[in-house]
Amino acid sequence: MRDHPRLPTSPGFWRSPLRGPWFxxxxxLVLLVGITVLFVTGLxxxxxxxxxxxxxxDQTPDKGVLGFYLFAWPTDPVWLYRLTQGVHVTLGITxxxxxxxxxxxxxxxxFTLPPARSLxxxxxxxxLVLLVGxxLFEFTTGILNVQLDYVxxxxxxxxxxxxxxxxxxxFLAHAALKTPAAVRTVRGRRxxxxxxxxxxxxxxxxxxxxxxxxxxxxxxxxxxxxxxxxLGGPFRRTALLAPHGTADPGGGPxxxxxxxxxxxxxxxxxxxxxxxxxxxxxxxxTTVRLSRAQLLRLPQHSASLPIACVEGWSTADxxxxxxxxxxxxxxxxxxGDPPDVLVESLQRHGAFRRAALRAxxxxxxxxxxxxxxxxxxxxPDHGHPARIIVxxxxxxxxxxxxxxxxxxxx
Amino acid sequence: MPPRPRLGSPFQLLxxxxxxxxxxxxxxxxxxxxWFGVALWIVGAALLHDLxxxxxxxxxxxxxxRGLGAAGRRDRTLYVRVPAVLSGLLLLVWFPLISGxxxxxxxxxxxxxxxxFLARWLLITAVLFGGSALLLARRVRRAAKHRPPAPx
Numbered sequence: 001m002r003d004h005p006r007l008p009t010s011p012g013f014w015r016s017p018l019r020g021p022w023f024x025x026x027x028x029l030v031l032l033v034g035i036t037v038l039f040v041t042g043l044x045x046x047x048x049x050x051x052x053x054x055x056x057x058d059q060t061p062d063k064g065v066l067g068f069y070l071f072a073w074p075t076d077p078v079w080l081y082r083l084t085q086g087v088h089v090t091l092g093i094t095x096x097x098x099x100x101x102x103x104x105x106x107x108x109x110x111f112t113l114p115p116a117r118s119l120x121x122x123x124x125x126x127x128l129v130l131l132v133g134x135x136l137f138e139f140t141t142g143i144l145n146v147q148l149d150y151v152x153x154x155x156x157x158x159x160x161x162x163x164x165x166x167x168x169x170x171f172l173a174h175a176a177l178k179t180p181a182a183v184r185t186v187r188g189r190r191x192x193x194x195x196x197x198x199x200x201x202x203x204x205x206x207x208x209x210x211x212x213x214x215x216x217x218x219x220x221x222x223x224x225x226x227x228x229x230x231l232g233g234p235f236r237r238t239a240l241l242a243p244h245g246t247a248d249p250g251g252g253p254x255x256x257x258x259x260x261x262x263x264x265x266x267x268x269x270x271x272x273x274x275x276x277x278x279x280x281x282x283x284x285x286t287t288v289r290l291s292r293a294q295l296l297r298l299p300q301h302s303a304s305l306p307i308a309c310v311e312g313w314s315t316a317d318x319x320x321x322x323x324x325x326x327x328x329x330x331x332x333x334x335x336g337d338p339p340d341v342l343v344e345s346l347q348r349h350g351a352f353r354r355a356a357l358r359a360x361x362x363x364x365x366x367x368x369x370x371x372x373x374x375x376x377x378x379x380p381d382h383g384h385p386a387r388i389i390v391x392x393x394x395x396x397x398x399x400x401x402x403x404x405x406x407x408x409x410x
Numbered sequence: 411m412p413p414r415p416r417l418g419s420p421f422q423l424l425x426x427x428x429x430x431x432x433x434x435x436x437x438x439x440x441x442x443x444x445w446f447g448v449a450l451w452i453v454g455a456a457l458l459h460d461l462x463x464x465x466x467x468x469x470x471x472x473x474x475x476r477g478l479g480a481a482g483r484r485d486r487t488l489y490v491r492v493p494a495v496l497s498g499l500l501l502l503v504w505f506p507l508i509s510g511x512x513x514x515x516x517x518x519x520x521x522x523x524x525x526x527f528l529a530r531w532l533l534i535t536a537v538l539f540g541g542s543a544l545l546l547a548r549r550v551r552r553a554a555k556h557r558p559p560a561p562x
Contacts, residue, residue, distance in 0.1 A: 123430075
């Protein structure tokens with residue numbers, strides 16, 4: 001027998017004394033809870049877009065039964081999407097060290113020989129390709145998307161949504177097969193006689209608890225330098241590396257976070273000029289064209305609502321002022337029974353230049369076609385001359401630079 | 411005679427069959443677009459992690475342990491490992507922002523400056539290593555105080 005095995009297929013190749021069922025089980029149980037929360041908040045975010053309402057809201061029209069749970073997204077509480085999507089993104093980033101440590105702890109099994117002891121074992125190993133590849137795919141696409149680094153092979157929404165289901169299918173099987181043993185191990189009811197325990201461990205440089213502490217410390221550091229972009233206010237300064245951390249753009253009443261600027265969306269001053277811009281509102285009985293001055297003569301209402309983006313960042317409540325959507329519906333023949341509405345922006349491109357809102361969102365008295373924010377006219381970057389703001393709706397459904405509203409069944 | 415291939419646990423077989431069916435249902439939709447690109451990303455992510463990233467950081471860690479061991483300071487490994495791991499994690503997660511890969515889109519889309527990320531990551535890294543060095547210095551000083559004076 002050789003003293004120093006050179007091949008990773010030999011158990012003696014793996015020397016770290018940290019590896020063993022206890023270390024892997026603790027990390028596995030953390031991921032069991034964490035990834036379940038990620039999956040559920042991801043499904044919730046999908047529902048928040050109201051993809052069942054209209055084709056324009058649905059980035060994955062071929063979803064089939066994967067949309068089985070969809071429901072009408074509520075408007076209460078107003079911070080609902082801030083919370084669910086803030087948890088989704090912040091937790092995903094926080095779990096990166098746990099995921100990496102878990103994969104490190106089981107890497108010897110990647111090289112286990114013989115490749116399969118039975119048919120079930122062979123299938124389990126194939127399933128692990130989906131688990132590891134799918135998991136890394138989900139984390140990578142999510143983390144790249146929040147940094148606006150769109151290098152992945154296709155549109156983010158279908159990749160992240162269908163990828164999540166592929167990953168979760170493998171995750172469910174893995175959790176069902178491994179959780180009972182992991183729980184027994186953590187409760188100390190199982191002996192450390194496992195293929196993960198190195199036969200010739202090197203001298204330790206850190207205890208297992210110390211190593212777990214380092215993983216937890218990594219998670220804590222990522223959490224603390226990220227979560228401020230979802231808390232907003234004074235906490236934004238603490239999000240030192242998060243995409244919408246540290247600073248707000250500009251100052252004054254319009255100095256809060258922007259998803260896409262007017263320049264990025266291709267909106268020019270000529271498009272939105274007082275003489276050029278008209279809002280076209282169509283309904284059951286008629287179509288009206290309104291200038292900004294005419295909109296200002298309609299009853300004005302206020303609402304304090306946040307902006308919450310699918311990328312996980314959000315703002316504190318801003319004080320919006322404008323015309324209620326249900327009042328605009330009443331103008332075109334829907335008095336007292338506001339229907340769904342299709343909102344179209346001046347934007348010439350972009351996946352959400354057209355978006356649909358459901359009747360319950362239109363009916364909410366806080367859903368506005370906003371003309372002012374925090375006591376000042378909307379800035380071009382926040383949607384001047386007029387934008388939609390709906391309580392609890394994902395950011396992209398709060399259409400900016402609104403040009404047309406079509407009320408009626410979609 | 412070679413042993414007959416075994417089936418294994420029927421519960422496990424059923425469970426995995428269900429899992430594959432669901433994965434296939436979603437997978438058909440996942441691969442509907444650029445199937446080759448998506449397959450490359452999924453398999454590539456696993457391979458890149460298992461065969462590149464993990465061996466790289468393992469080798470770096472071993473080099474530190476060995477280097478300190480050769481100097482008779484193996485017990486000081488954590489003073490290097492902890493700040494390196496923390497700084498490395500931040501770099502890994504925020505690499506696009508820190509490296510400025512997408513800084514033109516970032517600036518034009520958000521109206522924010524993409525310039526601070528590298529500086530802030532370097533500062534955090536400096537604080538992590540500096541803090542670790544301070545802790546080590548304190549430990550060395552305490553040890554020196556409690557050590558009996560060397561006989562001449």
